[in-house]
Amino acid sequence: MQQYSDTFLDNASAALADKDKAEVRDAMALFTPLVRNAAMDQFQHFEELRQHVKQVRQHSLDNLGHYLESYEQQAVRNGNQVHFATTGDELNSIVLDICQQHSARRIAKGKSMITEETGLNAFLERANLDVMETDLGEYIIQEAGETPSHIVGPALHKSAAEIRQLFLDRHDLGERELETTEDLVSEARQVLREHFLNAQVGIIGANALIAENGYSMLVTNEGNGDLCANLPPVLIICTSVDRILPRAEDATAMLRLLVRSATGQAQTCYTSFYSGPRREQDIDGPMETHIVLLDNRRSDILASDYREMLQCIRCGACLNHCPIFASVGGHAYGWVYPGPMGSVLTPLLTSLEQSQALPNACTSCGRCAEVCPADIPLPDLLRDLRHAEVEEKIAAPRWRQGLKIHAWLARQPRLYQLLTGMGIALLYLLGRKRGSFSKLPLASGWTSQRDFPSPQGRTFMQQYKAEHKHRE
């Protein structure tokens, strides 16, 4: 997918200026944590389960070579053809080759963030293939020519009214009302059903790959991914090497956290495990199945200090709980993965230079780490990335200079206390009357949005010392 993370600040300002969209985001930001929290309260074993799942994920990553090999053996035994792709371009070429070998024209696609990452749709369309997204959210944004704003609900940034207009414009179905959400869903069902039945290749993702038996797990509510997996004569599963889990029960243990974290359900309507192509005695299913495993720098992350990021199960809870995501929306982040998980992943999967603003799009409030079902210390990883920006001289020179001065000053406690004491006293004198400042030199980033409260006259250290003396 085309990246535009380097204009994050402009993207964010534009998003904030669109009041209608901001309202849609506010509604989602209120609603999504509620359903997740209700589900976790009812479940009662959140912490115990998350520690278990985290340990299993870490164990899988520690022994990824072993489990990946075991998965590959089992998958081949089940009749699959397994492919490896170092980069997104390689994945795209492998998929196109398979489609061309079968002279396929029509592709039915289930939701897959990996193929968003590699820009598969655009690649296949350039080769004149007719690719149709079948997850309702993905279908809507495909028709609108947009990209996902959320990893679980890709079209949640659009209002029902916009979707109605989109369908009226795009579907040649004559006069009709399309008044309710049900009408919209029915129309998409009708349009997509035809596509499912005529597609020559189905492409889906996987939520987990099971090393012990070579099955892949697919989690959906619509059942669209299952239609892609069962109806077309060729099935291609595109996923990444870090999705491996040792046992089937590890996948369902993860599922308990994944679904509650994502949608507040105990289980999605469809949780399916696919082993491979149809067997001799089968009467349905694809004749041929391919599994394409993407690395795209995940093996580098595995060898780095950011390894914990690979524990991510893609539930979207950190997005739903992030005040920055709620304010600016997913598109501002400028790539496939938004919110806190995206602000860590994007620099690691693309480059820190291109996505420099993302690790800074954080208030360090810690809500993401609190709700993360994989117990990833997201605020710590974001801080480490900010540190790396300074170390690698990616952060702006003025900012680095400021930090350098601050670091030096913080190591001279007497001087630091003297200067901050003077500064605070000065601000107190200047702001005493109004109680706040609407403009401050060097702090326009703060004062352009809100007033800066005037200090109360003395620094913490001055008060602490006075209190200490008083007690003695």
Added chain:
Amino acid sequence: MSDSARASIFARIRYSGSGASAAEIAAAREALGRAPAANLPGSDLCSSFLANVLLNRGTVDVVGNRSEAVTAVGKYIYQHYRTHRLVAGNDPRLAAMPWRDAGVLPRFGELEAGEPVALSYARLGVAETGAVVTFTGKANPAANNLLPENHIVVIDVADLVPDMEMAWSRIAHAMTTEQRPRGINFIAGPSSTGDIEGKLVYGAHGPRHWHVILLGEVPQAALGEAQAIAAPAATTGELD
């Protein structure tokens, strides 16, 4: 391309691996134990399973024997579609049902366009989630789960298990005597979507209605208990 990609990916992954032997890795995984499951909402497997099916927006029937099951199916499809016809997979258990007793006319095979109702005989039911489990194959072609307007599922009380770990243990056991199924489907509700403004709508692609018939010795109070558990449940939203 793929061969060299495979070699380089494995080399890089192994470089950061633990270097442990297969036996050590197996022991380490064993030491992690098993995950906690959700608490069962009811006092037994039947009431918990039924309650969760209801919470998943399914409807339920409880029957004591196969004759009653056939009657329940007949009544249900007549009420909804004014028909006696349905499609069922080539499951010997379905073929052996006394369909004539209730005047039901099943066609055995894969669902075709325009046929609104399919019937499946589940392999397992999971009390923890209120899901039924089917295997793809002659006995239950995938289209029968995914394409009808209305999906009816019969499940034996004896095939209820408390949680997903037990479900997998039963599935693994089945695989020792039969081939690995191509697809294993856990179904927990009619097809749904929340992709438009987070509003939950049924019948996204597959069934709009999902009806589960629990067959066998069900404790008398189970259905009432399940209904009481499911009744006050707050509406939850779904996104995907």
